[in-house]
Amino acid sequence: MRAALREERISATLRIKDEAIFVTFKNDADAEAGAPIVRKQSVPVDVNAIGGGGKTLVIEKLSDTRFKVTVSEANIRFISDRTIEQSIQVLRRRIDPTGTTEMTLAKEGSERILLQVPGAKDVDELKARIAETANLTFHEVVFADQLVLQLCVEDDQCPIGKVAFPQKEGGGYLMVVDREIVSGSDLKSTSEGLRQQDNTPVVNTVYSSRGARKYCDFTVKHVGDRVAVVLDGIIITAPVIQEAICGGRGQISGGFTMEEARELSMLLNAGALPAKLNIAEERTVGPELGADSIQAGKIASMIGLGGVFIFMWITYGLRFGTFANIALATNIVLIGGALSLLGATLTLPGIAGIILTIGMAVDANVLIFERIREESRNGRGPINAIDTGYRLSLAPILDANITTLIAALTLYFVGSGPIRGFAVTLSI
Template identity: 60%
Template sequence: MLGFFFALPNALPADTRAKMPGMFQRTINLGLDLQGGAHMLLEVDLTSVLEQALENEKETIRQEFREADRLRTETIRVDSENDAVIVRLRDAADSDRAFALLRDLSKPVDPTSISQDKTTRVEKLSEKDFRVTITEANIADIQKRTIAQSMNVLRRRIDPQGTTEMTIAPEGDDRILLQIPGAKNVDDIKSVINKTANLSFNMVRKESNNEAAMELARRPGSLSKVPPGAAFYPEEQGGGLIVERRTKITGECLKTSSEGLHPEGNYPIVNFTFNIRCARLFGDLTQKNIGQRFAVVLDGVIITAPRINGAITGGSGFIEGSFTLESARELSLLLNAGALPAKLVIVEERTVGPGLGQDSINAGKIASMIGLAGVGLFMWLSYGLRFGTIANIALTTNIILIAGALSLMGSTLTLPGIAGIILTIGMAVDANVLIFERIREEAHLGRPPVNAIETGYRRSLAPILDANITTLIAAVTLYFVGSGPVRGFAVTLAIGIVMSVFTAVVVARLITATWLRRKRPKTLPI
C-alpha cells in the first residue's frame, strides 16, 4: 500500500501534492535527457596544481632551513623545466646535515597504506647542491585529490541546497563530467565555474612602506624587487602591498560565511567564522602582531588591510570592501563552497532543450504501453483469462512499485532508465511463467488445485531466486562500475528485479489464494 502512496504524487498536480505529507510529496526526478539542461565536460588544469605543489615544497624547505641551527642556504629555487626544487648551500661542510633534513621532509604519500611511497625524492648533485622532485606516486595522489576536491566544490557552488539532481563524475585522469537538469542560464553556471575564490589572511611586510613596494605598484612586473618568502599583491583601490607568502589562515579555515551590513557604517560586508583550529591560530597571530597590518587577499587582490589593534580571539569577523549586497552574497556563497584547487576549462558544452526531453518521455510512454499490452496479451493467450489476469495484475503492481521506489529514493529517471523499466516489463513475467508452468505440470499429474498451486509456488521459488539474483548482481556491477546514463539504467533494472520477484511470489500468490478460498474450483483453468 505504501508503494501506491509513494507513486501517487507523480500523477497529481503540483498544488495537490503540496497538501500531502512531506514524505508523500516526492516525485520522480527527470534527468538531463528528459527535461533538458546543461551538459559540460571540464578539464582540470593540473599543471598549475603541480607548479603550486613545487612552490609549496620550496617554501617548506626555506622555512625548515631557516629554523635549523647554523644551516644556511645560498639559493632555493624552482626548476620548472625539470619539475624540481634546487637547493644550494653556502658551506659544503653542511652537506650531510642538509641531505638528512631534506630526506626527513619526505613523508609517506598515504600514511594509512602499507605502501612505502614517499612524497619527494632527494638527489645530491654535489657537496653543495641538491635536487628535490615530487614522486610519481605523490603526483598521482595530488591529481586524484584535485579532481575530488574540484567535484565537491562544484557541487556546493552550483547546488548549495542539494535539491538539483545534477550528475558530476570524473572522466579519465583530468576531466569532470557535469550535467545539470533543468538549467536555464548556462552563462550563470559558467560564471560560477570560472570563479576561484581563493582567500587568505597574510601579514603585511614592513617593506611595503619603502620604494620597492611603490615601484611594484607602478610596475607589477618587476618581481625581482620582492624579498625572499614574500609576495606582492595589488590593492582593490589601487596601489599594492608586500605580504608574507606563507600563511596558515586560508579559505579552508572558514566554518561559515554570510553577507551582512557593517555595524556602524551600514554598508555591505561579508561575515565569517573560523573553525576551532584556525580560530586559535588567528588569535595567536593577532596577539603577536598588535600594531601591525594584515591583508585579506581574495584571488590575488587585497580587499582590505586593517591594522591589528588587539588580539582577535573570538574566531569571527567580517571582510570590508567595495561590495554591493548582491556581490557580498555571491562571495559568501563561494567562500562557503570553498576554493577550486585548480582552474577548470570547458572543453565541451551542450544544451538540451525541454522539447527533446518531452519527445523522449512521449516515446518512452508509448514504448512502455506497447510492451505492457504485448506482454499482457501473451499471458492471457498462454494461461487463460483467470491466471493471465493474475499475472497482469502483478505486472501492473510491479510498475507502480517501481515508480514509488524511484520517488522515495529521489532517483533521477533518464532515457536509459526508461529502457530499464521497459526491459523489466518483459522480465517481470518470467517468475509467473515459471510458477504457472509448474502449476500446470502438477495439475496434469492429477494433484488437486490447492495442492498443485502450493507445490507450484514452493518448487518454483529456488529457480526464480537464482535467475533474478544473477541479474541483480549484473545490475549492481553496472551501477558501481558505470557512470551517468549507465547508472540510471542499472538503478531501474535493479529496482525492477526486486519488485518483480516480490509481485510474483507475494502479490500474485495472495491473489491466487484469495480466488481459491472464494471459488474452490475442482479443476484449474490454466
C-alpha cells in the same frame, strides 16, 4: 629542504631548473652530512596505502657534492587524483547546495571533470562559479616605501617573507606578510547581511574554534595596525584593527552589492577550490534528447492520477471520493510549489518520487475511510465514526510517513544527483 640544511649548519646551494631542484654542497664533508637530510625529505606518498604508495621525491646523485631532486610520478598522480576529488566536492556544494538540480558531476579521464546541469538558466553565472577559486586569506599589512613596493611588484624582488597584492578599491598595491593569519578553512560559516552603521552589504563570518583563537591572538597584539583581506590574490578590504576581536565573529566589507555579498558567502561556505579550473569544452544540449522520456513520465503520472481518482469515486462514493481527490490534488499542488521555491529541476527520478507520493497520499485516505466504515458497522453514529476513524488512523499514518521520511533523508544525505532529486520529491 633549505630550512633543514640550515638548521644543521650545512652549506649548500639550491637551484630550480627544468622542473627539478639541484642541490650543490660546498665540500665533501657537507655532502656527507647533508645527503641523508636531503633523502629524508622524500616521504611516503600516501600513509594510508599499503607500502605508502611510493615516495614523493626521486633523488639522483650526480656527483659527490651534487644531487638532483624531482617529484615522483606516483606523487604527481596522487596529487592530481586528490585535487580532482576535492574539486568535485567543492563544485557540488557550489552549484547544487540543496541537491535539487539533479546534476551529473564525475571524474573523466585523468585530469578532467564532467559536469552536466539540466535546466541551467544562467550559463554565465555557472561558469563564473566554476572559475572562481574563492581562496580567502587574512594578512598583516606592513609599511613599505615606494621603491621597495615597486621592486616587489615589477621585478618580484620582495623582502623575505613579504608579498604585494593589488587593491580592489582605489588601485595600487599593499605589502603584506606572506604567511596568513587565518584563511577560508578557518571559517565555520558565512552569510550575507547589512552593516548596522551604514546599511552597506557585508559578509558575516563565524570562525571555527581554532580560527577564532588565532585571530584573537593576532588582534590582541596588533591593535591600531591594518589587516588585509585577500580574495584570490586581490585585497578586497584592509581595515585598521580598532580593538581585539575575540568573539569568533566578524564582517568582511568590500564595496559589495547585496548579490555579490550573497555570491561570496555561498562560495566561502562551499570552500576554496584546491586549484584553478579551466573550461576545456562547453556544450548546450536542448531538451529534445530526453523529451520523449519526460513526456512518457508525464503521461504515466496523468494516467495514474486519473486511475486513482476513479478508484476513489467507485470505492467510497461521490462525496467521500471527492474529498479524497481534492486532498490529493492539493498535495500535488503543494509539491509543485515547494519544488519551485527550491529551484528544483524536475527530471524522471523526481517524477517517480511524485508518483510514489500520490500512492502514499491515497494510502492514508484508504486507512481513514476503512476505519470510519469499521466504526460505523460497530454501531457508532456518523459524527462519532468520523471522529474516531480519524483519531485511530493517525498513528499508523504517522508511522508510515515517518519511516518514509527517514528513508528519503538517508537517500538525500548519502546519495547525489538524481538520487537526491528523488529524495526531495519523496520528502515533500
